[in-house]
Amino acid sequence: MTDLTAFLANLAVTAVVVGAVMLTTFAVAVRVGRHAVVDVAWGLGFAGVAVSTAAVATATGTGDPLRNWLLAALTSVWGVRLAVHIGLRGRGKGEDPRYARFLSHAPGNRNLYALRVVYLLQGSILLLVSLPLQVAAHTAGPLGWVAFLGVVVWLTGFAFESVGDAQLARFKADPANRGRIMDRGLWAWTRHPNYFGDAVVWWGLFLVAAGSWWVLLTLPAPLLMTYLLTRGSGQRLLDEHMSGRPGWSEYVARTSAFVPLPPRRATARE
DSSP: OOHHHHHHHHHHHHHHHHHHHHHHHHHHHHHHTOGGGHHHHHHHHHHHHHHHHHHHHHHHTOSOHHHHHHHHHHHHHHHHHHHHHHHHHHTTOOOOHHHHHHHTTOSSOHHHHHIIIIIHHHHHHHHHHTHHHHHHHHHOOSOOHHHHHHHHHHHHHHHHHHHHHHHHHHHHHSGGGTTOOOOSGGGGTBSOHHHHHHHHHHHHHHHHHOSSHHHHTTTHHHHHHHHHHHTSSSHHHHHHHHTTSTTHHHHHHHSBSSSOOOOOOOOTTO
16 A cells, blocks of 8 residues: 555544544533533544554554654643543533633524534644644654654643643632632743643644654644644633733733743832
8 A cells, every 4th residue: 555545544534533533522512511522522532543543554554653653642642631631620510601602602503503613623623733643654754863852842842731730720729719810830931831832742743743754744733733722712712811800911911921931020010
């Protein structure tokens, strides 16, 4: 089987995997009346794509097995951790305000509207963002220093995301912090250490995958993920949601929006 044929077969398999994940999640969401569960499927969908891609590459004898399964492992660790974190965070809660606000304007059946504009859209983005993994599995050669650099970048991003999430969870668990702005630990250096770490993870995966010139053509994939985390449904929407809270403007004045930087000094006015 040629690399191109194997790649096309891989695309078909991953499309089925993503479709199954999204449709199953949609059925669960309708049953529990909470479409925010699609956020749990986000990480699991990437894990499914990465593992199925490595499996197809192994079966067809394309790409470098070490690179393929390394990408599958790194993506799965990231995706499963994220899914577990989001699942625990949302346990026992109602619909996410973002989805409630968005779906309140749904024309016609609310669930069918969500299926089209939430699940189908997220599934399509998932396939696009994971293209570096899929292309690398059928074109890339042996691992080199760029892949090693990618693992280091991935570890940096994973640390920022997981530590940032853990710090925020501990902060929220303390009743004394109710209504206060989290500005400690990594959150003193960036207002979104978890989103920053998420973006860095995908740049790390891109570097691990970049063993051929074909993979460079998928550069829009990590760019798209970075855009989503900064200007899409990540940083921008959360900043808007937090903007009315006491102390938010002072926090914004002294803390970097995305890339971690030393906290700025408070002005005399503060």
